[in-house]
Amino acid sequence: MSTNLFTEPLSRRGLLKAGAASAVLAGLTGCSSNSASPSGPKTLNVAVFTDQASANKLTKAAGTFEAAHPGVKVKFTGTTGTDWNDFFSKLLTQIAAGNAPDIAAVATEGLQLFAAKELAEPLDDYVKRDASELKSYFADVHPALVEAMMYQGHLYELPSDFNAGNMFYSTSLLSSVGVERPADNWTKDDFYDIARKVSAKGNNVVGWNWVVRLWGSWTSWMYANGGNLLTEGKYDGGDWLWNTFYPNDPAAAGRKGGWQWGDPTANSTPVVEALDFMIQLQKEGLSPTPDVGGGGTLQGLFASNKIGMAIGGGFWAGGLHNAGMAPGSFDVQYFPKWKSQRHLFGAGGYGILKSSKNKDLAWEFLKTLVTPKNMDLLSPGNVTTFPRKSMMTAQRYASTGPKNWQVFYDTLTKFDDTAPIPAPPYYNAMAIALNKRTTQAMSTGDAKSALDGLQSDLESAAKTS
Known part of the structure; x- marks a missing residue:
């Protein structure tokens, strides 16, 4: 989605191979930021997944x-691609x-x-230090x-955003x-049943x-059928965060130190x-051959x-509105139940690179990016779902729809098993393999054979990551 930095850019198609990304990762040692030295003017360089014209518009959030840090400039640099693995590969090359x-x-x-790969700086010490400031x-x-x-x-x-x-x-x-x-x-x-009825209209209309x-x-x-591409687990740790910020929140029960993606189960x-x-x-005939990549064509x-x-997150509200759909012409509902009604989501934010010479300053800037004002500036027009529940209001969705906008955030609160997409350290290789094997299955009509291939792909990627 080109209108949102953290979820789904338009028309994504793999440009770079996993092998190239792996080679880049192998050489990531001793890299440093090109920011100015501590004695002179400083520039905070921020890499974002979008085109440069869109990146330039983000400077208003800085x-x-x-103004509070004289002599400091924030520079947003856009990088385009057809999916997140493209952006990551290019960013790794840059590093x-x-x-x-x-x-x-x-x-x-x-x-x-x-x-x-120890390219990102943990925020633990910063969060602990500024806990009182971050509690709200x-x-x-x-x-x-x-x-x-x-x-x-x-x-x-x-x-700083998410989409279920x-x-x-x-x-x-x-x-x-x-x-x-x-x-x-x-x-x-x-x-x-609904897909069958809609598809019966003909005239190139499909139900799904x-x-x-x-x-x-x-x-x-x-996810709704109780499956996943990888074995699910949780890393130990994280008590420092849960005990500080969510001590009495039932939704934090069982939370640990992040998702641990184990053996492939593709x-x-x-x-x-x-x-x-x-x-x-x-x-x-209820669905056409799917495109590979983002949902621009789909919208x-x-x-x-x-x-x-069609599957969509909160970003579809703004996307469909921008495509000319009036409020009331579309709506949203939870994903259907199969064995369960489990939902998946993807989230996004900004991370500090370990090689940065300006980590403390970068942290101060990161804190400003999760204020309601700056979230609005970074993602105007309902092109994502904000993580701050207080920002999800009827007034916000009055201009775009959908009528049942509460579904976006309530997917987290209503279904306690809602979980992130599986994204292990070898995500780039996994994304390329998933696209290849899904395309194979849809062209041959043999899901089992294609997924046997995906299982082998993921086992190999896991061993070499």
Whole structure:
């Protein structure tokens, strides 16, 4: 999504190979930021996943900070790509060349990649020192988002946005086939029935469409079916954070030091069943062959009233509005129930690079980026879901819709098993393999064979990471 730094850029397609990224990682030693020396004017360099024109607009979020720190300038540098693995590969190349930024926008997909390679600075000491200043922030942020920003007991980012995998639907298309808003606890069978009715309209209208990638893909069905690509676990640690900021919050119960992604389970029965379901929908004409990458094309088709339902996060509210859809022409519901109604999400924030010569200054800037004012400046127009619940209001969504905007944040509060997408330190290799094997399955009609291949791919990537 080009309008949001942390989730889904438009039309993503793999540009760089995993092998190149691995080679870059192997050479990441002794890199340093190109910021000015402590004795002179300082520039905080911030790498963001967007085009440079959009990056230039972000400087307005630095105005108050620069005014409070005379002689300091914040420079946002945009890097384009077709998905997060492209951005990470380019950023790793930049770091290896000795041209590292001080701060980088890093989503769930890359947090463990940068933390495991010791490229990111843990924020623990800063957070402990400024705990009283940060209490209002953490009190406003769901603990699931915070845990997703942790690795091996350490916190690496303050969540600045997130998007859960919900289901958007065209109100006019569903109404035209006699279907009203699905119930909160609607099921896979309900979904299938609606997709069949909408697809029967013909004229290139389909009941369901999706993209090939980790977030917002068939993987949401995998989660609802009780499966995952990797064995789930939690790292020990993190008590310092939970005891300080969430001592009496039931939603923090069982939280630890971040998600630990273990052995691959890509060809397990629940995963195979999820991808088989996608093949079934395609064979029956209820869904077309999916694109690889981001949801830009998908949003355009949805806005043209050619799609009945599609996975989207809060960023779709702004995206569909910008594509010309009026409030009321689309709405959102929780993802359907299969074996469970578990949802996935992706989160984002800014991390400090370990090589930065201006870590203390970078931390002061990071704190300003999670204020409501700067969140609005960084992501205007409902192009993401804010992690601060107090910012989720009817007034905010009045201009764009959807009517049931509460679904975005309530996905965290209503379903206590909502969890981040699996993103181990070898995420780049995993993303490329997932795209390749999903495309294979959809072209051959054989999910099991493709996922056996994905299982082998992930086992190899895990061994070499």
